[in-house]
Amino acid sequence: MSDVSWVLLLLAFLLLDLVGCAKGVEIRELRVPPVALAGDEVRLVCDYEAEGGAPLYSLKWFKDGDEFYSFQPGRTSPPPDTRCSHYYTIPVDGVTVDCWVSSEREVVLKGVTVSTSGLYQCEVIGEHPTFRRKVQQKRLRVFSEPLRRPEIVGARTTYDPGSRLALNCTSLNTQYRPALSWTIAGKPVPEMSLRNYPGEVTLGLHLHLSPEVFRGGVVEVACTASLALHTASTTLALPNTHALKAQGYSYNAGVQKASCFVSGAIVVLFLLLPAHIY
CATH class of the missing domain: 1.20.5 (Single alpha-helices involved in coiled-coils or other helix-helix interfaces)
Structure with missing residues (x-):
């Protein structure tokens, strides 16, 4: 074939690729949790879609550039780890794949540690003849400090319906800043009643107590710290003045x-x- 013919063929292929006629695979969604705590189970999802019916040639996962997981539908030789069926796992520091529950679209890492932290990349390649390669990556960070119960300060001895409630909730964690939230009588607190303090991991609660929030002579308030799938709460039962007098x-x-x-x-x-x- 002449040089001119090769150039024309290449141009034709590029044109088909530009208009979307060339077959390949695309990554529809990449899910890597941004944070986790030591000992967690972490799920990595790389959801791909075949374009024009093009089959998948291979799917691979990398941590900081090192391959640790590979799936290839057409592979005939058995993988080194027979528990992993059609999936190859390659030893990488901090990465332990749970082969029993992992698949070509989801990889489960068990017993994560601080060394599991890193940049995770999913690579998908379409089948012959295009072998189109698509890549997406996200970062995961693992903390060793357990999530601690937050501290609530500012509570008075008793409260009456209509009196003003002013409390502050502060996270006691030092490695990270968990999200804080308030509930009163088991219900979320309106945004207008919350106070944020720049530079501090503290969330304030300021509102007037309605009679409806008192149950059995007390109003229950709770502050919850959240990180990934973890939560830790501190609850206070604030007594009503008249209820205490009636009990006395x-x-x-x-x-x-x-x-x-x-x-x-x-x-x-x-x-x-x-x-x-x-």
């Missing part, structure tokens, strides 16, 4: 009633005694 009155009335009963019993016993005794 009932208690005192009971004591007084018992005292009167004992006195009456003594009088009756005295009257029933024989006259010669006294």
